[in-house]
Amino acid sequence: MRRKLLVLNFVLAGVVIWGSVRFRQEWLASKAREKATLAHRVPSVPAPKFTPSPLDPPITASGYADIANKMLFDKSRNPVVVEVVPPPPPPPPMPPLPTYHGMMNLGDTQPTMFFSQGAAATQPYHIGDMIGQFKLVSVSSVEIVLDWNGKEVHKSIDELSSIKSAPPQEAAPERSAAPVQAAAAPAPPKSGPGDDTGRGFRACSSNDGVADGAVVDGFRKVSYATPFGSACRYEPVK
DSSP, X not given: OHHHHHHHXXXXXXXXXXXXXXXXXXXXXXXXXXXXXXXXXXXXXXXXXXXXXXOOOOOOGGGGHHHHHHTOSSTTOOSSOOOOOXXXXXXXXXXXXXXXXXXEOOSSSOOEEEEEOTTSOOEEEOTTOEETTEEEEEEOSSEEEEEETTEEEEEEHHHHHSOOOOOOOOOOOOOOOOOOOOOOOOOOOXXXXXXBOSSSSBOOOTTSSOOTTOEETTEEEEEEEETTEEEEEEEEOO
């Protein structure tokens, strides 16, 4: 028994010595790694170049126009004002053309043309004269050129000669004043009882010529005073 304990002690002592040696080796290796790590110099890297961020643009009212347009409660509230320009008035209608009656050319003077406008009498005209609202531009053997509001009107002589002039208007005869009828005289008031009033008596006129209290056709005339003057009525005789 004692021998076994002695062998066990030797074995334990050997394990302790081996563990101590192994621990020392690991400790020395860690010290070497630490020394190598501390001795290693890391090269310095230059810092990156600083680039400032772009500045925000200044705040202006026009920058919010699109937001205002899209947040309107009604689509008709559009800030863009569309000016409605009314169409130009239509050009005035061209007046009736004058009637051509002929031309007189004596050779040594400017030819004279004869026109009439509407119901006016025939008058002589020359190139450049105004015939009503028309200006006589030129006359040839087949065509007459007139100017109206800066627009040339080309008409043949046959067309202008076929236009009938309006006959002169005669003054309307004055109407004789109708005799004024004399106002009809008012009808004299009816004498005696008038229409039935539906209240047991008949109507009466104060100036019908019947005396107060007189009996006419079974009705007695009774006069009485009112705030508006004297009045009367015909009451049935009982």
